Amino acid sequence: MDRQTHTPTHPVQARLSPAHGIAADLDAYLGDPMDDESGPFSYKAIVEAEERDELPPGAVEAVRAWGFPAYLVPRHLGGRLTSLEELFLVTRAVSRRSVTVAVMYGSGLLAVNPVWLWGDPRQQKTVAEGVLRGDLACFGVSEADHGSDVTACEARAEADGDGLVLTGVKWPVGNATRGRFVTAYAKTAPRDFSLLLVDKEELDPASWSALPPVRTVGLRGHDLSGVEFAGARLPAGCVIGRPGAGLVQTLKTLQITRTAIAALSLGTMDAVVRIGMDYARRRTLYGAEIYRIPVIRDLLLKSHLDLLIAECTALPVARALTVAPERLSLWSSIVKYFVPVQGEEVVAAIGTVLAARGYLREGVAHGAFQKLQRDHAIASVFEGTTHVNLANVAAQLPYLVVDAAGGATDREAGGDLLADLFTWTQAPPPWRPDGRALRLTNEGRDEIGARFEETAGAVVAEAAVHAAPGVASALADLVSVIDDLRADLRKGVLSAPEDSSSVAALGRARRYCEIHAMVSCMLTWLHNRRVFGGAFADGRWLVLCLHRLLQRVRPDTALPEEHVPPLEEAMARCRDERRWFSLTALADDLPSPLPER
Numbered sequence: 001m002d003r004q005t006h007t008p009t010h011p012v013q014a015r016l017s018p019a020h021g022i023a024a025d026l027d028a029y030l031g032d033p034m035d036d037e038s039g040p041f042s043y044k045a046i047v048e049a050e051e052r053d054e055l056p057p058g059a060v061e062a063v064r065a066w067g068f069p070a071y072l073v074p075r076h077l078g079g080r081l082t083s084l085e086e087l088f089l090v091t092r093a094v095s096r097r098s099v100t101v102a103v104m105y106g107s108g109l110l111a112v113n114p115v116w117l118w119g120d121p122r123q124q125k126t127v128a129e130g131v132l133r134g135d136l137a138c139f140g141v142s143e144a145d146h147g148s149d150v151t152a153c154e155a156r157a158e159a160d161g162d163g164l165v166l167t168g169v170k171w172p173v174g175n176a177t178r179g180r181f182v183t184a185y186a187k188t189a190p191r192d193f194s195l196l197l198v199d200k201e202e203l204d205p206a207s208w209s210a211l212p213p214v215r216t217v218g219l220r221g222h223d224l225s226g227v228e229f230a231g232a233r234l235p236a237g238c239v240i241g242r243p244g245a246g247l248v249q250t251l252k253t254l255q256i257t258r259t260a261i262a263a264l265s266l267g268t269m270d271a272v273v274r275i276g277m278d279y280a281r282r283r284t285l286y287g288a289e290i291y292r293i294p295v296i297r298d299l300l301l302k303s304h305l306d307l308l309i310a311e312c313t314a315l316p317v318a319r320a321l322t323v324a325p326e327r328l329s330l331w332s333s334i335v336k337y338f339v340p341v342q343g344e345e346v347v348a349a350i351g352t353v354l355a356a357r358g359y360l361r362e363g364v365a366h367g368a369f370q371k372l373q374r375d376h377a378i379a380s381v382f383e384g385t386t387h388v389n390l391a392n393v394a395a396q397l398p399y400l401v402v403d404a405a406g407g408a409t410d411r412e413a414g415g416d417l418l419a420d421l422f423t424w425t426q427a428p429p430p431w432r433p434d435g436r437a438l439r440l441t442n443e444g445r446d447e448i449g450a451r452f453e454e455t456a457g458a459v460v461a462e463a464a465v466h467a468a469p470g471v472a473s474a475l476a477d478l479v480s481v482i483d484d485l486r487a488d489l490r491k492g493v494l495s496a497p498e499d500s501s502s503v504a505a506l507g508r509a510r511r512y513c514e515i516h517a518m519v520s521c522m523l524t525w526l527h528n529r530r531v532f533g534g535a536f537a538d539g540r541w542l543v544l545c546l547h548r549l550l551q552r553v554r555p556d557t558a559l560p561e562e563h564v565p566p567l568e569e570a571m572a573r574c575r576d577e578r579r580w581f582s583l584t585a586l587a588d589d590l591p592s593p594l595p596e597r
Helices: 011-015 018-030 043-050 059-066 068-072 084-095 099-118 121-133 246-282 294-323 325-359 364-380 386-400 415-422 452-466 471-495 503-532 540-550 565-576
Strands: 137-140 156-160 163-174 181-189 192-199 208-211 224-234
Touching: 018 059, 018 084, 043 059, 043 364, 059 068, 059 099, 068 084, 068 099, 068 121, 084 099, 084 246, 084 294, 099 121, 099 137, 099 163, 099 181, 099 192, 099 246, 099 364, 121 137, 121 192, 137 163, 163 181, 163 192, 181 246, 192 224, 192 246, 246 294, 246 325, 246 364, 246 565, 294 325, 294 415, 294 503, 294 540, 294 565, 325 364, 325 386, 325 503, 386 471, 386 503, 415 503, 452 471, 452 503, 471 503, 471 540, 503 540, 540 565
Parallel strands: 137 181, 156 181
Antiparallel strands: 156 163, 163 224, 181 192, 208 224
16 A cells, blocks of 8 residues: 655654655654564564575565655656655665665666656656656666776667667666666767667567676675667657767766765664664673773764764755755765765774674674675765765865855855755755756855855854853864864865875865865754754754764864763663654754654
8 A cells, every 4th residue: 555644743843844754754664673573674574585685575565555666756747756855864764774675766766867857758757657656767877897987888879760779788787677767878979978768668578688687795685787788779769858968967867866875874874873772782791781881882972973974964965956956066976975984984883882793694683784784885886986976076176175255155155055955944945857957066166165164153153152061162172173174175275276086186075075074064053953952952962073073184082071961862762762863863852753663
C-alpha cells in the first residue's frame, strides 16, 4: 500500500521545514534497525542478506510501499519531490539502515535528473510514469578504460534515417541490469557528446545485453554491472536537450547528486555512532562500562561532533538547489569532499571503540558495523573522487579569495540568501527543474565565505547577550583564529594563482572546505537560535564544533570540557530513545524530528 500521509505527528515538528516531518514518517515506518523484529530494515535482516550478496527480502517493496520513488520525481510531473532537502533527509533515513538500498535509488536519481532538467515533455512523462511505477534508471557514462575522463568516451550514436544507432559499452554502472531506462553518454559528432534517453523496453533485444555483475567489497546485492549496445536503434527524439550538450549536462547533473551523496555519509555516521554508543554503554571492563574510559568517551564525543558539523555543512547546500542553484558548482564539491571524508573518519573512530568486535561479521549489531564500513567506502568515489572535487575547488580559489568588496555586492549577497539557506524551520522554494539555472563555476561568488566578517561579528554579538557564560569570549577567540587561517589561505592562493592541481593546491582547497564548514556551523546557530532555544541556543555546541574543526589544522587542540555536558546529555538521550543524532536534539521542546518509539 502506498503511503500518502507524510505529516509530522508531533506538534513541535511543525516548527521544522516539512522535509523533516517527511523523513520522520519514513524513519518510523522502517522501524528501529537495532530491533531484530523490525522487518527487512533491521540490522539482523540486512546482515543475513549481505552474506548471500542480496538485498533483504521485502526491503525494496517496503520503500516502494511507503512511496520513496515519488521523491525522485518533481511534483509538477506527478511525484512528491519539491526540494532536494526532502530527498536528502529521506535518503539519510534509509542510509542509517542500508546504504545499499539508498545507492540503488541514488543511481536512479543521477539518471533521471537530466530528463527533469532538459528533457522534452514526452521524455519527462515517460520516465516519470515509469519511476512512479517502480522502474529503475541508470546513468551510462563510465567506460572501463577512461574513468572520469568523459572526453575520451568511445560509445557513439550515429545518424541513421530519422533516428540514431548506438554502439558501445558502459561499465561499471549502477542499476545497469535491473534498470529500464539508461541515460547514455555518447559521441554524436567528432567533438560533440550528447545524453540519450534509452528505454530498454523499446529496443530490439538483440541490440543490447547486460554485462555480468561486478563483485565488490561493499554494496553487496546492489546491481553494479554494465550494458553493451550493439547497433541499438533509437528514435529521433532520444536526445535529451540540445545535441552536443552532453558534457555540460553531465557536469551540471553531478552537482545535484554530489550534494545528495552526503546523505549517505550522514546516515552512516548516525548508524555507527549509535552502534558505538550502544556497545560502550553495555560493555563492561574493570568493573565499569567502557564509556567511562577517557579515550572511548573522547572518540564518541568527537564522532558525534563530526556528525553535527556534517549536518551544518550539507543541509544548506541541499537547500541551495532551489535557493541559489548557480552556487552549486562550488558548494556541491565542498560537500562531496568534506562530508564523506568526515564519514570515513567517524567510521574509523568507531572501529577503534569496538576494537576486536568491530572486525567481526557477527555479535555487536549482528556485524552491521562491518557492512556499513564497506558500504560507505564508495561515498568518496561516486560522482568524482575526493581529488576531483578538491581540484574543482582549487580551480575556483583565485576568484574566491579576492576582497569581498570586489565580488558579491548585489542583493543576493545579502543576509536574505544566507537566511534562506540556513534556516531549518523555513521551507525552501519548490523545485521547477531548469538546467539553465546551474552554472559550471561560481564566477567568483561564495556568499557563505565572503560574508565571514559580518557573520563572525553577528555571532559574537548575539552570544554576548544570549549564549551561556563563557561562550562569547570563546567564540571571539575562535573567530580570530579562523580569520588568521583565511588570511594565510588567501596569501597562499595569490602566490600561485595558476596552480590548481599540485598537492599544495589541493591542500589549500582542503583548507577552504574546512573554513566553509566552520562558517556553516556559525550560520546554523545564528539563523536557528531564536526558534530552537535550549542547549542549541546557549551556543556551547558551536564552541565544541569549531574546536573540533580546528583539530584538523592543529591536532593538539583540546575540546573545552566545560562546554561538553549539554552535548553529552543530548547524545545519550538520542541513543536511549532511538532517535537519530541531530542538532535538533539540543533544542528546547524541539526533539529530533524522529518520533519516540
